[in-house]
Amino acid sequence: MLILTTVLTTGALTLTACGSRDDDTKGSGSENQTVVIGLDAPLTGDLSALGLGIKNSADLAVKIANKNKTVPGVTFKLDARDDQAQPSVGGQNAAAFIGNKDVLGVVGPLNSGVSQSMQKPLNDANLTQVSPANTGTELTQGNNWKTGDKKRPFKTYFRTATTDAIQGAFAAKYLFENAKVKDVYLIDDQKPYGAGLAASFKTTFTELGGKIVGTDHINPDDRDFNSVVTKVKSSGAKAVYYGGEYPAGAPLSQQLKDSVQIPLMGGDGMYSADFISLNKKAEGDIATSVGKPVEELDSAKKFIADYKTAGYKDAYEAYGGGTYDATWSIIEAVKAVAADNDGKLPEDARIQVLEAMSQVKFDGVTGPVSFDEYGDTTNTMMTAYQVTGGKWTSKLSEAVN
Numbered sequence: 001m002l003i004l005t006t007v008l009t010t011g012a013l014t015l016t017a018c019g020s021r022d023d024d025t026k027g028s029g030s031e032n033q034t035v036v037i038g039l040d041a042p043l044t045g046d047l048s049a050l051g052l053g054i055k056n057s058a059d060l061a062v063k064i065a066n067k068n069k070t071v072p073g074v075t076f077k078l079d080a081r082d083d084q085a086q087p088s089v090g091g092q093n094a095a096a097f098i099g100n101k102d103v104l105g106v107v108g109p110l111n112s113g114v115s116q117s118m119q120k121p122l123n124d125a126n127l128t129q130v131s132p133a134n135t136g137t138e139l140t141q142g143n144n145w146k147t148g149d150k151k152r153p154f155k156t157y158f159r160t161a162t163t164d165a166i167q168g169a170f171a172a173k174y175l176f177e178n179a180k181v182k183d184v185y186l187i188d189d190q191k192p193y194g195a196g197l198a199a200s201f202k203t204t205f206t207e208l209g210g211k212i213v214g215t216d217h218i219n220p221d222d223r224d225f226n227s228v229v230t231k232v233k234s235s236g237a238k239a240v241y242y243g244g245e246y247p248a249g250a251p252l253s254q255q256l257k258d259s260v261q262i263p264l265m266g267g268d269g270m271y272s273a274d275f276i277s278l279n280k281k282a283e284g285d286i287a288t289s290v291g292k293p294v295e296e297l298d299s300a301k302k303f304i305a306d307y308k309t310a311g312y313k314d315a316y317e318a319y320g321g322g323t324y325d326a327t328w329s330i331i332e333a334v335k336a337v338a339a340d341n342d343g344k345l346p347e348d349a350r351i352q353v354l355e356a357m358s359q360v361k362f363d364g365v366t367g368p369v370s371f372d373e374y375g376d377t378t379n380t381m382m383t384a385y386q387v388t389g390g391k392w393t394s395k396l397s398e399a400v401n
Contacts, residue, residue, distance in 0.1 A: 031073065031344075032073055032074070032075055033073055033074050033075070033344070033345055034074075034075050034076075034077060034102055035071075035074050035075070035076050035077070035102060035104050035334055035345070036076075036077045036078070036079050036100060036102040036103045036104070037058070037062060037076060037077070037078055037079070037103070037104070037105050037106070037107060037327060037330055037331075038078075038079045038080075038081065038093070038096075038097035038100075038103045038105070038106040038107070038108075039054070039055055039058050039078055039079065039080040039081065039106070039107045039108050040081055040083050040090055040093045040094070040097075040106060040107075040108035040109040040114070040118065041054040041055055041080070041082070041083060041108045041109055041110050042082065042083055042084055042085040042109075042110055042111070043055060043080065043081075043082035044082055044084060045084050045085055046085070046245075046247035047085050047110060047111075047245060047247065049272055049273070049274045049314070049315070049317055050110055050133070050272055050317050050318060050319060051082075051085075051110055052314040052317075053314060053315055053316045053317030053318070053319060053320050053323070054107075054108065054110060054132060054133065054317075054319050054320075054323045055078075055080045056307070056310075056312040056314060056316060056320075057132075057303075057307070057316050057319070057320040057321070057323035057324045057327070058078055058080070058107050058323050058324070058326070058327040059078050059080070059310075059312075060303075060306055060307055060310055060312075060324060061323075061324045061327035061328050061331065062076045062077065062078045062327065062331075063310070064306065065328075065331050070331060070335060071331065071334055071335045071338055072338075072343060073338070073343050073344075074334065074338060074345070076331065076334075077102075079097070079100070079103065081093040081096065081097075083108075083109055083110075083111075083114050085110070085111050085114065086114070087111075087113050087114050087116065087117035088117065089114075090109055090111075090114035090115070090117045090118050091117040091118060091121065093118070094106070094117070094118040094121045094122055095121060097122070097127065098121060098122065098125040098127060103127065104127075104128070104330070104334055104345075104349055104350055104353050105127070105128040105129070105130065105330030105333070105334070105353060106118075106122060106127060106128065106129045106130070107129075107130055107131070107132065107323065107326050107327050107330070108129075108131055108132070108133075109131060109133070109134070110131075110133045110134075110319070111133075111134070111191070111192075111193060112134045112135060112136030112139060112191075112192045112193040112196070113191050113192045113193065115129075115131060115134045115136070115139055115157075116136075116139070116192065119139065119153070119154045119156075119157050120154065122154075122156050122157075123154040123155060123156045123157070125350070126156065126350045126351045126354055127156060127350055127354075128156050128158070128330060128333065128350070128353055128354050128357055129156055129157050129158065130158045130159060130160065130326040130327075130329055130330060130357075131157075131158075131159040131160070131161065131326065132159070132160050132161055132319045132322035132323040132325070132326040133159075133161050133268070133318075133319045133322070133323075134159050134161060134193075135161055135162065135163055135164045135167055135193060135196070135197065135267070135268065135290070136163070136164055136192050136193060136196050137163040137164050137165045137196060137200075138153075138192075138196070139153075139154075139157060139159070140152060140153075140157060140159065140163070140374040140375050140376050141163075141374050141376075145165070150374065152373070152374045152375060154375075155354065155375075156354055157375050158326075158329070158357060158371050158375040158376075159326075159375065159376060159377060160322040160323075160325045160326045160329070160364075160366065160369065160377050160379075161268070161290045161291075161319070161322055161377065162290050162376065162377055162379070162380050162381075162382065162400070163376060164193070164196040164197045164199075164200045164267075165200050166380055166382065166400045167197060167200070167267055167268065167288055167290065167382060168196075168197050168198070168199070168200025168201040168202075168203070168204060168267075169200060169201075169203075169204040169400060170288055170382040170384070170398075170400050171197075171201050171241070171265060171267065171288045171384070172200075172201045172202075172203075172204035172205035172208060172210065173204060173208065174286075174288070174384045174395075174396060175205070175210075175239060175241070175265055175286070176205060176208045176209070176210050177208070178384070178395070178396060179239070179263075179286065181210070181238045181239045182209070182210050182211060182238065183210070183211050183213045183235075183236060183237050183238045183239075184205060184210060184211070184212055184213065184237055184238070184239050184240065184241050185212075185213055185214045185215070185216075185231075185232045185235050185237035185239075185240045185241070186198055186201070186202055186212050186214070186215045186216075186240075186241050186243075187215070187216050187217070187218060187228065187240060187241070187242045187243070187244075187252070188217055188218075188242070188243035188244060189217070189218055189219070189220040189242075189243065189244035189245070189248060190217050190218075190219070190220070191220060191244070193243070193244075193245070193267075193269060194220075194242075194243035194244040194245070194269070195243060196243070197243040197266075197267045197269075198241065198242075198243030199243075201241050201243070205241075213235040213236055213237050214231055214232065214235040214237065216228050216231060218244070218248060218252070220244060220245065220247070220248045221248075222248065223248070223251045224251075224255075225248075225251065225252045225255050225256075226255060226259075228252075229252075229255050229256050229258075229259050229260075230259070232256060232259075232260065232262075233259050233260045237262060238262055239262050239263050239264070239265055240252075240256060240262065240263075240264045240265070241264075241265050241266070242264055242265070242266045242270070243266070243267065244266065244269060244270075245269035245270065246266075246269060246270050246272050246274055246275035246278065247274075247278070249264065249266050249269070249270050249275060250274070250275050250276075250278035250279035250282070251278070251279070252264065253275075253279050253281065253282060253285055254279045254280060254281045254282075257281040258281070263284045263285050263286055264285045264286075265285065265286040265287065265288075266285075266286075266287050266288075267287065267288050267289070268287070268288065268289040268290055268318055268319075270285075270287040271287040271288070271289040271318045271385060271392065272317055272318060273315065273317070273391075273392075275287070276387060276390060276391065276392070282387045282390075283387050283388070283390070284386065284387060284388075285386070285387045286384060286385065286386050286387075286395075287384075287385050287392070288382055288383065288384050288385070289318050289382070289383055289385065290318075290322065290381075290382065290383075291321065291322060291366045291367075291379065291381050291382075291383065292366070292367070292381050292383055292394075292397045293383060293394045293397070294316075294320065294321040294365060294366065296394065296397075297321075297365070297366065297367065299363060299364065299365055299366070299367055300321055300365045300366070303320070303321060303324055303365040307320065320365075321364075321365040321366045322365075322366055324364070324365045325364035325365050325366050325369045328362070328364060328369070329357065329360045329362075329364075329369060329371075330353070330357075332356075332360045332362055333353045333354075333356035333357045333360055334349075334353055334356075336356040336359070336360075337349060337352040337353055337356055340352070357371065358371065366379060366381075367379055367381070379399075380399050380400045380401070381397060381398070381399050381400075382397070382398065382399075382400050383395075383396065383397040384396045384397075
């Protein structure tokens with residue numbers, strides 16, 4: 001009995017070393033391996049519209065990969081976890097992913113601040129992370145990137161969204177050159193994403209000759225912004241640039257227009273249908289977002305059709321295409337590892353998947369997908385949108401150097 005127990009225990013450890021293995025053909029000797037892709041996003045709370053779009057798009061990629069047997073002998077599963085947009089919860093989710101040996105990659109999160117709590121533990125575990133939404137430049141290039149001292153802090157971190165440095169510069173150029181606004185009041189929500197975006201905007205806007213006529217910070221949980229609106233009105237600003245997300249951005253915009261008729265501009269954290277539904281006076285407001293509108297891309301037609309066919313009740317929102325590509329990049333890395341190991345996933349699959357990520361290159365929903373030496377996307381396309389007729393309308397798309 002003791003000998004039998006030892007044999008069974010050893011066998012169980014072998015099966016869980018790197019992906020579950022099930023007999024797919026009932027005794028024929030063929031094995032099916034299960035690979036779990038973790039997903040972290042806010043699935044409840046104020047930012048759930050964006051988070052659910054991320055979850056659904058990742059789920060679709062997994063379903064398509066399984067349907068098409070993209071990696072022969074491998075079945076993908078998605079483990080989606082709610083981080084509530086809280087760094088502490090994101091850290092707990094990272095620990096759960098690390099503890100499951102079947103997890104070979106993680107998609108997410110939405111918030112740069114949450115990512116800061118996940119990067120180190122995932123890096124220590126050699127577990128690949130690909131965010132479709134994080135834009136904080138320091139996440140890939142280190143805290144000294146502004147001085148030109150770029151250093152990648154975590155080898156496991158990648159993203160399909162471009163950086164605050166690129167997005168802020170694009171926003172400033174659009175507002176100064178296209179919208180012809182020269183005087184701006186700058187506000188941020190003090191979170192890593194919002195503060196980083198506002199700082200990048202300020203640098204480029206002033207370099208172009210624009211004037212920052214006032215600055216302020218708000219609490220992202222507040223909904224009464226009359227005091228800051230009073231300051232904006234007395235400043236003579238012709239627009240407000242807000243570094244933050246739509247739950248606070250929408251009431252800020254509405255209260256602003258109750259006092260002075262100037263537009264509010266923000267980044268991809270504003271580019272959501274919920275910004276409009278929460279704001280009765282959103283008309284004329286501007287937002288930038290990563291990539292080109294998927295609705296305008298031939299490469300996204302199948303994604304849009306498949307998403308509709310899948311019957312998800314929530315829209316794919318701003319990060320749908322980027323999430324599908326983020327998930328697919330992990331699938332491609334797993335495919336490369338399996339191909340190099342006679343169709344099997346080795347015990348050090350996490351390390352090999354990580355090594356394969358730097359070579360991943362494919363035509364995705366958002367266009368060509370690959371990563372540079374920092375783990376940043378090589379696709380630097382940005383789009384400016386404006387609320388026109390009660391909906392977001394694209395105004396300008398261009399690649400930013």
